[in-house]
Amino acid sequence: MLVLDDVSRRFNNKAAVSGVSLSIAGGSFVGVIGRSGAGKSTLLRMINRLVDPTSGSIRFDDVDVTRLDGRALRDWRARCAMIFQQFNLVGRLDVLTNVLMGRLNKVPTARSLLRLWSEEDRAIALSALEQFDIAGLAAQRADSLSGGQQQRVAIARALVQEPDAILADEPIASLDPRNTKVVMDALLRINRHYGITVICNLHSLDLARTYCDRLIGMSAGSVVFDGAPEMLTEDVARDLYGLEAGEALEAAPAREPRSAAVGPYAVAV
Amino acid sequence: MSESFSTSAGPSGRGRLSAAARADLAGLKARHPEAFRLSPRNRAMVILVPLAIIAVAFGAMVALDFSLIRILNGLSRLGRFAVLMMPPAPEGRFFVFLGALGETLGIAFLGTLTAALLAFPVAFLAARNVIPNIFVHFGTRRAFDVIRSVDTLIWALMWINVVGLGPFAGVLAMACSDFGSFGKLFSEAIEATDGKASEGIAASGGSRVHQVRFGLVPGVLPVIASQVLYYFETNTRSATIIGIVGAGGVGIYLTELIRVLELKQVAFLILMILVTVAIIDFISTRLRLAIIGNKKIV
Numbered sequence: 026m027l028v029l030d031d032v033s034r035r036f037n038n039k040a041a042v043s044g045v046s047l048s049i050a051g052g053s054f055v056g057v058i059g060r061s062g063a064g065k066s067t068l069l070r071m072i073n074r075l076v077d078p079t080s081g082s083i084r085f086d087d088v089d090v091t092r093l094d095g096r097a098l099r100d101w102r103a104r105c106a107m108i109f110q111q112f113n114l115v116g117r118l119d120v121l122t123n124v125l126m127g128r129l130n131k132v133p134t135a136r137s138l139l140r141l142w143s144e145e146d147r148a149i150a151l152s153a154l155e156q157f158d159i160a161g162l163a164a165q166r167a168d169s170l171s172g173g174q175q176q177r178v179a180i181a182r183a184l185v186q187e188p189d190a191i192l193a194d195e196p197i198a199s200l201d202p203r204n205t206k207v208v209m210d211a212l213l214r215i216n217r218h219y220g221i222t223v224i225c226n227l228h229s230l231d232l233a234r235t236y237c238d239r240l241i242g243m244s245a246g247s248v249v250f251d252g253a254p255e256m257l258t259e260d261v262a263r264d265l266y267g268l269e270a271g272e273a274l275e276a277a278p279a280r281e282p283r284s285a286a287v288g289p290y291a292v293a294v
Numbered sequence: 295m296s297e298s299f300s301t302s303a304g305p306s307g308r309g310r311l312s313a314a315a316r317a318d319l320a321g322l323k324a325r326h327p328e329a330f331r332l333s334p335r336n337r338a339m340v341i342l343v344p345l346a347i348i349a350v351a352f353g354a355m356v357a358l359d360f361s362l363i364r365i366l367n368g369l370s371r372l373g374r375f376a377v378l379m380m381p382p383a384p385e386g387r388f389f390v391f392l393g394a395l396g397e398t399l400g401i402a403f404l405g406t407l408t409a410a411l412l413a414f415p416v417a418f419l420a421a422r423n424v425i426p427n428i429f430v431h432f433g434t435r436r437a438f439d440v441i442r443s444v445d446t447l448i449w450a451l452m453w454i455n456v457v458g459l460g461p462f463a464g465v466l467a468m469a470c471s472d473f474g475s476f477g478k479l480f481s482e483a484i485e486a487t488d489g490k491a492s493e494g495i496a497a498s499g500g501s502r503v504h505q506v507r508f509g510l511v512p513g514v515l516p517v518i519a520s521q522v523l524y525y526f527e528t529n530t531r532s533a534t535i536i537g538i539v540g541a542g543g544v545g546i547y548l549t550e551l552i553r554v555l556e557l558k559q560v561a562f563l564i565l566m567i568l569v570t571v572a573i574i575d576f577i578s579t580r581l582r583l584a585i586i587g588n589k590k591i592v
Contacts, residue, residue, distance in 0.1 A: 144319065145312070147322075148322045149311060151315075151322050160325070163326060163329050164329070185311065187311055
């Protein structure tokens with residue numbers, strides 16, 4: 026159980042997240058939706074402590090995440106893996122080593138710095154890659170892969186951390202529709218098969234409805250919607266996104282067929 | 295990816311991946327043998343490359359007469375030097391030093407500026423994406439290399455023979471060697487721009503000149519400005535050196551004072567240079583960050 030209690034974050038006196046209180050049950054698949062700048066990324070990054078909250082507290086079971094530092098903080102980060110929009114792999118390292126980065130917290134530093142990975146760690150990494158059909162790419166350099174493949178490598182890296190939760194910050198925003206489905210299916214599979222909590226920032230309402238058990242809508246740093254996907258009516262969506270909601274909910278803009286832009290929130294699947 | 299999702303998992307899901315991997319260790323090793331061992335070639339590289347580097351370094355030390363004993367013996371002299379430097383004092387020559395320091399700054403400023411102004415147009419000739427003709431851009435590039443390979447100090451010695459002793463020779467020397475460096479850096483910056491903006495201009499009916507002016511220049515100008523400022527920083531430091539061969543600035547005082555062992559004045563002069571360089575660095579770093587919008591440029 027992840028509990029956020031009145032969490033706020035300010036950047037230069039500008040509130041990115043203000044007064045968010047949530048509790049997220051283990052094993053759920055939570056989608057965080059809202060327009061750009063609503064504070065979704067900051068919220069996720071605070072859970073992983075890439076960003077420190079200005080006030081409030083984050084607890085996971087009996088760990089007070091906001092008070093951790095040093096070794097304990099690194100242990101916590103290993104328990105809540107992060108997946109990024111731009112994948113954040115090490116381009117010049119091969120895929121297997123990238124995935125093994127997920128084991129760093131469990132391997133003695135001297136061994137990992139010399140890249141003396143145990144057979145067991147290699148096996149775990151390969152097993153994770155096999156689950157996403159990319160074990161054959163293990164020896165390739167990460168920057169030679171396509172976006173969809175790179176994101177699957179990133180998910181494999183997250184998986185070998187054997188985390189309690191995976192935080193995905195717009196994992197599909199740079200991918201095409203087919204890879205979007207592959208990556209979202211991979212996240213769903215991890216969630217269902219391993220019981221790992223997934224908290225996923227999404228732009229697309231369609232995807233959020235398809236994959237998530239629960240949606241959290243954010244606007245201007247605050248939670249304005251929290252409920253099951255069925256409860257997200259068009260009115261609520263309009264509040265979240267402003268005028269673009271009507272378009273965001275439809276597959277194609279019906280009234281003005283000649284306007285090419287559907288707005289940044291619609292991802293056609 | 296289309297296998298059915300089992301919904302049975304609970305908190306026990308943690309550790310399931312490693313358990314499965316352990317159980318399937320033999321299978322994984324059979325399927326991916328190359329992931330479990332270093333290839334002979336890599337193994338050889340890991341051992342041989344560091345060995346070769348150590349061997350060459352050792353050979354160079356022997357050839358260049360390295361001797362720990364000479365360092366230890368000289369250490370006392372270094373200590374005496376340091377004592378003689380205390381306390382740093384201008385001994386009445388503060389304003390002379392200040393004037394010389396101003397001259398050094400002037401050399402660095404004019405030298406950098408001249409080099410940048412001359413190199414900017416020529417750099418386009420050396421950029422592959424502007425001049426596809428290999429003879430032109432290759433030739434320009436090699437010309438830059440030749441000019442660059444001659445050090446500022448050598449240029450200073452040559453210019454002294456042409457225009458006589460003094461800061462003018464210093465400026466010319468600095469402009470020459472930096473012309474080569476800037477040409478290389480600028481043309482690389484121009485080549486590093488992606489062609490999308492230029493393509494947009496071309497697609498709108500723009501000429502080659504339009505493409506360069508509106509597709510390339512706005513993209514490279516911040517990079518180039520930042521490189522010029524960085525060179526001004528380093529040139530402020532290196533302009534102290536070229537005075538040693540008589541091309542103006544504080545260098546001449548430094549050599550003379552060290553020769554006659556006026557070490558208190560030397561120490562004071564070094565402190566003055568230190569302060570000046572720190573101020574220039576501070577201002578220039580601020581400017582550079584402002585120009586490139588706080589983004590790091592390689």
